[in-house]
Amino acid sequence: GAVVLATRNKGKIAELSAMLEGFHLEVRGLDDYPEIGEIEETGTTFEANALIKAKAVAEATGLIAVADDSGLEVDALDGAPGVYSARYSGVGATDLKNSEKLLAALHDVDDDERTARFRCVMLAYAPSGEQLVTSGAWEGHIAREFKGDQGFGYDPVFVDSESGRHSAELSREEKNQRSHRGKALRKLLADWPEFWARA
Numbered sequence: 284g285a286v287v288l289a290t291r292n293k294g295k296i297a298e299l300s301a302m303l304e305g306f307h308l309e310v311r312g313l314d315d316y317p318e319i320g321e322i323e324e325t326g327t328t329f330e331a332n333a334l335i336k337a338k339a340v341a342e343a344t345g346l347i348a349v350a351d352d353s354g355l356e357v358d359a360l361d362g363a364p365g366v367y368s369a370r371y372s373g374v375g376a377t378d379l380k381n382s383e384k385l386l387a388a389l390h391d392v393d394d395d396e397r398t399a400r401f402r403c404v405m406l407a408y409a410p411s412g413e414q415l416v417t418s419g420a421w422e423g424h425i426a427r428e429f430k431g432d433q434g435f436g437y438d439p440v441f442v443d444s445e446s447g448r449h450s451a452e453l454s455r456e457e458k459n460q461r462s463h464r465g466k467a468l469r470k471l472l473a474d475w476p477e478f479w480a481r482a
């Protein structure tokens with residue numbers, strides 16, 4: 284059977300596709316469905332936005348859709364940018380501008396107060412209305428400079444607690460082993476085998 288990844292983020296697609304290799308699922312993306320336009324994320328939680336994206340794509344395609352809503356929570360910023368991570372630097376936000384804004388916001392924050400975590404809520408939605416939802420977190424801190432050229436988003440400025448390496452220095456496989464997204468997807472695939480058998 285086939286599933287559709289309900290995302291336009293190329294970084295997410297690359298990571299999710301790599302983890303889904305070896306499963307008996309044909310993985311499609313929104314590029315295969317140009318008629319599906321922009322899906323407005325009006326929710327104020329990762330869960331709400333994941334549901335909006337997965338439901339819209341399942342209903343448009345008649346297939347199981349998998350959405351990922353994720354973001355970075357920085358303790359010194361009371362959890363910001365959180366659900367607004369993709370648009371942190373405003374209209375015309377780019378990964379580079381978002382990370383630059385974050386480093387500027389934390390300029391006066393001491394090393395031991397720069398703790399942060401990535402969060403991911405992953406939601407699979409079947410055309411029947413059945414749903415599966417999981418989440419994952421990845422602990423780290425925010426560096427003072429950019430390092431690494433892998434990954435996307437805040438990866439150049441996020442330092443993995445365990446290895447002390449910037450996320451953008453990790454290979455895709457290493458990142459998937461540790462990341463919020465890897466944890467959430469592995470749970471999603473393990474939680475309800477009968478759900479996936481219907482795909």
Ligand code: ITT
Nearest residue numbers: 290291292351352353354355368369435436437438
């Ligand atoms: P879709 O809605 O099409 O999936 P998006 O990029 O808008 O794409 P989100 O609304 O979930 O997705 O925003 C997630 C943002 O959080 C993303 O754009 C990055 O800025 C950040 N982010 C999430 N996971 C990340 C990761 O693994 N590495 C670096 N940054 C990440």
Ligand code: NA
Nearest residue numbers: 324332352366
């Ligand atoms: Na979002």
